[in-house]
Amino acid sequence: xxxxxxxxxxxxxxxxxxxxxxxxxxxxxxxxxxxxxxxxxxxxxxxxxxxxxxxxxxxxxxxxxxxxxxxxxxxxxxxxxxxxxxxxxxxxxxxxxxxxxxxxxxxxxxxxxxxxxxxxxxxxxxxxxxxxxxxxxxxxxxxxxxxxxxxxxxxxxxxxxxxxxxxxxxxxxxxxxxxxxxxxxxxxxxxxxxxxxxxxxxxxxxxxxxxxxxxxxxxxxxxxxxxxxxxxxxxxxxxxxxxxxxxxxxxxxxxxxxxxxxxx
Amino acid sequence: xxxxxxxxxxxxxxxxxxxxxxxxxxxxxxxxxxxxxxxxxxxxxxxxxxxxxxxxxxxxxxxxxxxxxxxxxxxxxxxxxxxxxxxxxxxxxxxxxxxxxxxxxxxxxxxxxxxxxxxxxxxxxxxxxxxxxxxxxxxxxxxxxxxxxxxxxxxxxxxxxxxxxxxxxxxxxxxxxxxxxxxxxxxxxxxxxxxxxxxxxxxxxxxxxxxxxxxxxxxxxxxxxxxxxxxxxxxxxxxxxxxxxxxxxxxxxxxxxxxxxxxxxxxxxxxxxxxxxxxxxxxxxxxxxxxxxxxxxxxxxxxxxxxxxxxxxxxxxxxxxxxxxxxxxxxxxxxxxxxxxxxxxxxxxxxxxxxxxxxxxxxxxxxxxxxxxxxxxxxxxxxxxxxxxxxxxxxxxxxxxxxxxxxxxxxxx
Numbered sequence: 298x299x300x301x302x303x304x305x306x307x308x309x310x311x312x313x314x315x316x317x318x319x320x321x322x323x324x325x326x327x328x329x330x331x332x333x334x335x336x337x338x339x340x341x342x343x344x345x346x347x348x349x350x351x352x353x354x355x356x357x358x359x360x361x362x363x364x365x366x367x368x369x370x371x372x373x374x375x376x377x378x379x380x381x382x383x384x385x386x387x388x389x390x391x392x393x394x395x396x397x398x399x400x401x402x403x404x405x406x407x408x409x410x411x412x413x414x415x416x417x418x419x420x421x422x423x424x425x426x427x428x429x430x431x432x433x434x435x436x437x438x439x440x441x442x443x444x445x446x447x448x449x450x451x452x453x454x455x456x457x458x459x460x461x462x463x464x465x466x467x468x469x470x471x472x473x474x475x476x477x478x479x480x481x482x483x484x485x486x487x488x489x490x491x492x493x494x495x496x497x498x499x500x501x502x503x504x505x506x507x508x509x510x511x512x513x514x515x516x517x518x519x520x521x522x523x524x525x526x527x528x529x530x531x532x533x534x535x536x537x538x539x540x541x542x543x544x545x546x547x548x549x550x551x552x553x554x555x556x557x558x559x560x561x
Numbered sequence: 562x563x564x565x566x567x568x569x570x571x572x573x574x575x576x577x578x579x580x581x582x583x584x585x586x587x588x589x590x591x592x593x594x595x596x597x598x599x600x601x602x603x604x605x606x607x608x609x610x611x612x613x614x615x616x617x618x619x620x621x622x623x624x625x626x627x628x629x630x631x632x633x634x635x636x637x638x639x640x641x642x643x644x645x646x647x648x649x650x651x652x653x654x655x656x657x658x659x660x661x662x663x664x665x666x667x668x669x670x671x672x673x674x675x676x677x678x679x680x681x682x683x684x685x686x687x688x689x690x691x692x693x694x695x696x697x698x699x700x701x702x703x704x705x706x707x708x709x710x711x712x713x714x715x716x717x718x719x720x721x722x723x724x725x726x727x728x729x730x731x732x733x734x735x736x737x738x739x740x741x742x743x744x745x746x747x748x749x750x751x752x753x754x755x756x757x758x759x760x761x762x763x764x765x766x767x768x769x770x771x772x773x774x775x776x777x778x779x780x781x782x783x784x785x786x787x788x789x790x791x792x793x794x795x796x797x798x799x800x801x802x803x804x805x806x807x808x809x810x811x812x813x814x815x816x817x818x819x820x821x822x823x824x825x826x827x828x829x830x831x832x833x834x835x836x837x838x839x840x841x842x843x844x845x846x847x848x849x850x851x852x853x854x855x856x857x858x859x860x861x862x863x864x865x866x867x868x869x870x871x872x873x874x875x876x877x878x879x880x881x882x883x884x885x886x887x888x889x890x891x892x893x894x895x896x897x898x899x900x901x902x903x904x905x906x907x908x909x910x911x912x913x914x915x916x917x918x919x920x921x922x923x924x925x926x927x928x929x930x931x932x933x934x935x936x937x938x939x940x941x942x943x944x945x946x947x948x949x950x951x952x953x954x955x956x957x958x959x960x961x962x963x964x965x966x967x968x969x970x971x972x973x974x
Contacts, residue, residue: 373753373848394755398852405851472881515881538721538889540616 318486319357319559323428325376328366332357332559333486340443342501353443358436359556361409361477361488362496363421365400368410371424372399389424392417392545401551407476409494409554415507415529417545418497418555425557432560434499438526440558441498441510445490445523448483453523455491464492466521470514474551492521494554500528513552603897606660606684608652608675613689614666616889617719621664621687624893649949656682662715662900663687668774669694669782670945673701676909680705680714685900687893689719691790691916692909694782697943699917706909715905717896718912720794724895725888727868727879728795735799735867739875740860743800746840747857748792750784753848757820766954776822778923778957779944779971783824785811785926786919789844793922794915795856795867796832796840803914804832804840804921806933811926813959815847823959830922842922929962936967943970 318331337355341348370376372392381387392413400408413421418435425433436444446453460466463483465475470492478488490496495509495516508528512521533550534542547553607618646654652675656663663679665672665688672692679686686709693699709716722728735743757776760769774780781787797803809830816826827845834840856867863873871877886894899906917937924942925932946954 369849375849394753396755397750397752397854399752400852402853402855467881535887536889538616538620539612540619541612542616 318360321429321431321559323367323370323376323425326370328370330363330367330557331360332557333360335440335444335447335485338443340439340446342439342442344501351439353437353439355561356436356440357559357561358440358444358487359558360486362494362554362556363410364477365405365408365410368413368421371421376428389427390420391424392420393543395546399546401473403473403551404476409474409477409489411474411494411554412547412551413497413553413555414534414543414545414547415497418507421555422557433557434560435497435507435555436558437499438501438508438510441490441496442523444485444487445483445511448485448487448490449523450484455522457518460491460518460521464489464512464521465514466492466512466516466518467514468518472514474514474554491523491525492516495525495527495552497553497555509553515552603662603900604658604660606655606658606663608655608663608665609667609689611666614664617664617666617687617689617893620887620890621662621893621897624890624897653678656684661685662896665689668771668780669787670698670774670780670949673698673705676702676705676716680709680712680716683712683714685715685896685905687717687719687896688912690794690912691782691786691919692718692912693916693920694779694786695920695942695944696917696937696940698945699913699920699938702913702916703910706907706913709905709909710907713903713905714907715896715900716907716909717892717899718908719892720791720908720912720915721888721892722791722795722868723798723908724892725868726883726885726891730879731865731868731871731877732798734871734875734877735858735860735865736801739863739871739877740858740865740873741862743858743860744838745859746796746799746838747843747859748789748796748840749843749853749855750789750792751843751845751851751853753850753852754816754826754846759820765951766956767949767951770822770954770956773820773822776820776824778822778824778960779946781824782916782920783923784846785825785828785830785842785844785923786916788846789828789842789922790915790919792844792854792856793832793840793842793919794912796834796842796858797911797915797918799856799858799867800834800838800840802835803918803934804834806931807832807921807925808931809842809922809925810962811923819956823956825926825960828922828926830925832918832922924967926962927960927965928967929965930967932967941968941970943972946971 316334318333320331322329334357337353339350340353341350374382374391422433422435461469462481464480474494480489482488483490491511493514495511495513497507498510500506500508508526510526512525534547535549537543537548605621607614644658656679662685665675665686669691672688676686676688692702706716755775758772770777770780807830809828811825811828813825826847830842832840832842858865858867863871863875865871869879896906921932921937924937
């Protein structure tokens, strides 16, 4: 094979299309969703004793953030028959009734579910696992990091143009969350890892609750990126006027959502 | 993700109240000037210790926390067993407990009589919305509010948009002409259904209804009054007036199980204000439908969402980076500050008028008739039994347009 052929083969390998996503559905509904395989490998995570390399096994991650189309089925018991709904018998924990408009008027069909607590995001995954017979859960912080870095390719630096192409942030979102996958896919085929809604992941130090990653539509551009992390503060649920406050919904965090991971 | 709000001190509900019906909490606020000849301490009584009442008490205490307070919130709450009461007459015991301010947070049916008793006893009041469920109750609240004004007592209501910095900023501009003359408004509270507590065998009719108070007009006023009142209040605020008449439609289409009492699950009302200004009001509690909780004001020179954006000749938007106090706390801060300044706020008539405006919408749909303000204000409609006690109580039939009449009473139910 002459040199040009070798180069074109190399390019072909480098530009190989990402592996096909897994397609799944919520039984009893028309809701479909996809997860994208992520190969095993090392990832560097911050720890209290400085950066540390950890090995991440293979997993698949949601192609998009979980949308209201998915979340409504669980939150509003749309997978149950009217008889099952009125009987009050239900095998899984479900959220309390949201007060007001849960989507904040941003949009519903195709928009990311938002303002749920870490507890609720985990409970959704548990329900989805029961419902589908597969193993779904939140990404770990390390898994999310590996996915976002693979998605960005070898260069994780973000020029303003690249950030704009990939994510919704305070500089381009017009003060709202947007429909998922309106921005370009990354090299893995994932949408909205950066911005739109910040995404719950299992914290690095389990026991302290979740962390949200990636930044969101309320964050200034420089705070949206592969290293962005935030923990819940009291301000995220301050104006829930009830006491005790909801354990399912965050009255003041319409910038928080999540995506799922499927175990192999 | 950096919302600059001052976090509240943590506090478990158990530490605050250990009786679920009615309790009084006493609060010491150090370093304050003398009040009405009393020492520099304001004592707070809570009437109605559900989720909202407990939240209001916590917000009230948080609102007035001083920097020199030691021990935090927990140290300021002293409720001993002698000051925790249960039962339909518990409000009298709270009011008699040497408190200065009472927080009224029971289901709305009881608000007029609780307010009257509090004002008569010389107490300042925070009261949750709505403040009545029928015209008899509204007239009582108006009389109590006038009495409070005579006696120098404060009344602040839980229509918290009036204490929200964003709404205040937008409304100030609108009242200064930023959108010209307001010619129309649209107000919405459309959402899914809310909680319901399945009836237990040992519950009497009245206990079951009070535990599910949302679903009985005599207790909540129906959801147009109980929930949509916030948006109707914004229309009244923007227009500086109450509606003069209304027609409307509504019904009970989805939430038909008797477990949900007899209220409607949707309303659409055309309110007519002075000078021929119309406001469309829409509210719905049906799962799986489009949610919208919002207001829109249409003027001759622009439009506004009433709290964050003005478009048109004088565009403006709320700077999202500006710290915004929690309006549920601010309403208490404003109440306490007005008491300390000797210039008591009195929102009683304002919230009574908004409550009656919402009742106007309900009655337009329930009766199918055009309802005028004067007719409604003077109507003999009295839905709350004079002496509520646990025991039998039939459920009034679902209102039927063309048949249900404005003048109706618990006596004839």
